Amino acid sequence: MELITGLFNYWVVVFLMMIGFYMVISHHNLVKKIVGLNIFQVSVFVFYISMSKIKGATAPILADGIEVYSNPLPHVLILTAIVVGVATTALGLALTVRIKDAFGSIEDDEIEAMEIEECVAEDVDANGKEASP
């Protein structure tokens, strides 16, 4: 029981992380991949925030009657990380829009099929010209 309750926050983190990771790997939809990536990152934010939280402690603002403060540094770090995460998401979505324009699809497998086709065409082109002496 201790394993579950005592490490409750870590279980949440691990659960979220695996969900996110799974989405990134398994989904073919480029937007869903980005969402998965987001969940993956958020799990890490939760991890940072929860580890600095001390039971019964408050935010580190000096006040009478309060002895225990939480560590503010990880919270600040995560502010930075959130900004980075937002930028990544924005860029990822922007790329998805461009991919949609260029390929007409946001399904990874369809795009890959188109790419392989293009690749094969290029190879045939190169080899075909090469074969003639």
Add this chain to the structure above:
Amino acid sequence: MIASQLPILQVIVPLIAAPLVLLLRRSGAAWALTLLVTWSMFAIALVLLAQVMDGGVLYYRIGGWAAPWGIEYRLDQVGALVLVIVSGIGSVVIAYARASVEREIDSERIYLFYCMYLLCLTGLLGIAITGDVFNLFVFLEISSLSSYVLIALGRNRRALTAAYRYLIMGTIGATFYIIGVGLMYMQTGTLNIDDLATLIPAVADSRTIHAALAFLTVGICLKLALFPLHMWLPNAYAFAPSVVTAFLAATATKVAVYILIRIVFTVFGGVDVFAVVPLVQEALMGLALIGVFAASSVAIYQNDIKRMLAYSSVAQIGYIILGISLASSTGLTGGIIHLFNHALMKCTLFLAMGAVFMQAGGVSIRHMQGIGKTMPWTMAAFVIGGLSLIGVPLTVGFISKWYLILGVLEKGMWPVAGLVVLGSLLAVIYIWRVIEAAYFKDPSNDTITEAPLSMLAPMWVMALASVYFGIDATRTLDIATSAAQTLLGGGAP
């Protein structure tokens, strides 16, 4: 006065210049400003390297805040060398960029290219100079985000998917890194590299630190494209604009290797990582060797020369990691010197490819036919770079191979030494395919002419540098050796 502020200037100047470029908008002015900034960064990097070589590790407190609370910049030999590599390659590439970019990027987007280029430079320089593992993450993301954009600027639509895949893989890598940092912070309560180095030995045996090391290693190896985590790299290099490929190939993975060195030998400097967790060493060495062979073999079958060179990069990273995994003075020297040498030769090769792309309209093996006659100077530079990749004497590649094999032999690992030389023979095969096509086939198109001087000059600067440092290697080796010794001497000063 200014001399003492150089470490922060190294990072802050390109950071400020980036939005300025956005405001300028005109491509000529943007180029001029970028050139000025990059060249002065190179000058600063050289001064810093000289200072570090003379006086040892350099510290700089941002805003005067003392170390555990404020962010501290910390520069040692290997960091200074990376600064010189990044800014030096940047300087050469930017001189070359003007003509090439005009051809490969839409004219209304050119100023965006320069802006992103400066941000990428900021990130890469910042990684090398910072003394704080979280700050390092921020710089890593600055450089990564801007490089995703740079890659996506490529003309081919596959550049977009390449950038997208790199973004997914890169973000996972960076997130792994940040998890590792978090775990270390839980155990030590600090993010400062020197503090970590002193505090970690006490807790090194805990499972938390082992997990941290695992996350850090995997995350960084994703970034540096160690086989089999390299899948993002070939397409990204193949479809990015030529200038971007040349710049990223010579710097981005090198900086990631630097992070690995920093974590293994400085942050974990107090504990012998490879002795505590021997699996790390074996895994790194094994993957490095497999990577050399797998990537070189794949390179042989590529028709697109840029992609071929990209696979060759994966193989060369294998050599660098091999040197690091030896964890001996000679091996580490070999890894570090290859960091520098490979940057020179790959930059030469990709710049040559950029010129071919511009003049012949593509870089598949078909486009290479007869280039030896129509573009003799470009192709001669390519040959120098190629010979260097093989490791022929009188080129930098030979020096790297010499030290790597020496490091391997010192440990008595004859079979590994054999594998290293076999790997370089695979390079003969893929380089020679190109050389044969270029010199012994008739040009498919006689109207192709030599690239403009503004592109040839930077290319030849790199080519000559890779010959010069192959003949007179004592200076670079001094720096690499002293860097290796500082690193192996432990992280805590």
Add this chain to the structure above:
Amino acid sequence: MSLGMSLETTMLLALATPLAGSVGIALVGNRQANLREAVTLLTAVTLFALVASLFPAIMDGARPTLTLGEMLPGLPIQFTLEPLGMTFAGVASFLWIVNSLYSIGYMRANKEMNQTRFYVCFAIALASTIGVAFAGNMLTLFICYEVLTICTYPLVAHAGTDLAKRNARIYLGILLTTSIGLQLLAILGTWVYAGTLDFRDGGIMAGAVEGPVAAILLFLYMYGIGKAAIMPVHRWLPAAMVAPTPVSALLHAVAVVKAGVFTVLKVVVYLFGIDYLTEWVNSDWLFYVAGFTILAASTIALRQNNLKRMLAYSTVSQLSYVVMATAILAPLSIVGAALHIVAHAFGKITLFFAAGSIYTAAHKTEINQLDGIGRRMPWTMGAFAIGALSMIGIPPTAGFISKWYILNGAMDAGHMAAVAVIIISALLNAGYFLPIVYAAFFKKPSADKADDHGEAPWPMVVALTVTAAGTILLFLFPEVFIDLAQQLI
């Protein structure tokens, strides 16, 4: 004969002259063919004068050393001239003059393309050959060795046909694989264990390297020096025959292959040391491999119908004489090995010149086409006969002297197997050379092939006459080279 310069300066100039020549040739280019050829000849003559001027000092025991800066910590690029290098450099630079004359006739008569690239690469090849000859440590030698490989590649692939490209690939593939794959490892192993790569009298291994390690190193060196063409790494040499004949003549009968056996000698004499090898390392296998190569290559040569391929296999066999003589490890056989480098150079270049003349004048490449050709081309076939005698080892030719020394060395060492190999191989050589000479002079040309042609252009005839005369003169006055070679022991 001193030119009034210090020995070191002369060495530097000797190294720089062919390089400067190559730049000069490139600058003149295709536009002024006569001037370009004049530059080549002038460079060759200057080089020979410089090398020759070093000769008296070396005979007096001087060992000038030229250091060109440090490449790796503790490992300078260094050139030291000693008797063996003097011999090699002298032969190569002299034959370059003759060969340049010959090339001019050959390249023009056959209207070859890309002549500028040809002469430029040739000059660089000579520079690296001189570098190999002068090298003062193994690193320097290795560098020059590799440069020689790379800059001869365009010469082999010169024709640009698919066949030429394929053969050039074999050429480069084998030479680079062996040198980077094995030789470099051997050099690094030597550096790790012995702590130096200098060529020293008596070797550097004694007291530093244990027998088993030295045995591995010896193996790596011998197969790593692919240019010595011991079987099974000999295939590049027949492949290289696709090159224009002047290349086959100077490079694949003299400079490149001799660089190989020269390196073998250097490694054995100055890195391992004869005493050390005799005492500590089992090197018998080398002797047997070389002996096998001599006989097997001769047998293959017997079955060839293409003249140049036959000559190539003959070269493979003759090179292994040097390796075998070295492996016998007797003082006299080492002298014989050094002499054979010289003797074979003169003899084989004559044979190749003759083959090139026949191709230029009569457009014939196969042995069975040569019936009666001696009447139309008396000078060419006369020279061919002299070269053939030298290959077999019959007086009055240089081949006799060197084989005599090798034979004596083998006798002294009690190596009866070696004696047998030399005798059998002489018979085999006679078996494939003498029928050609006989057919050329005494058979009647078949009527339908009675196409009218005379001698080859005069520069080619002059060149092959000079080398044939050289073969005989070396028999009459061998003292110079014997004195040099005796300084080795």
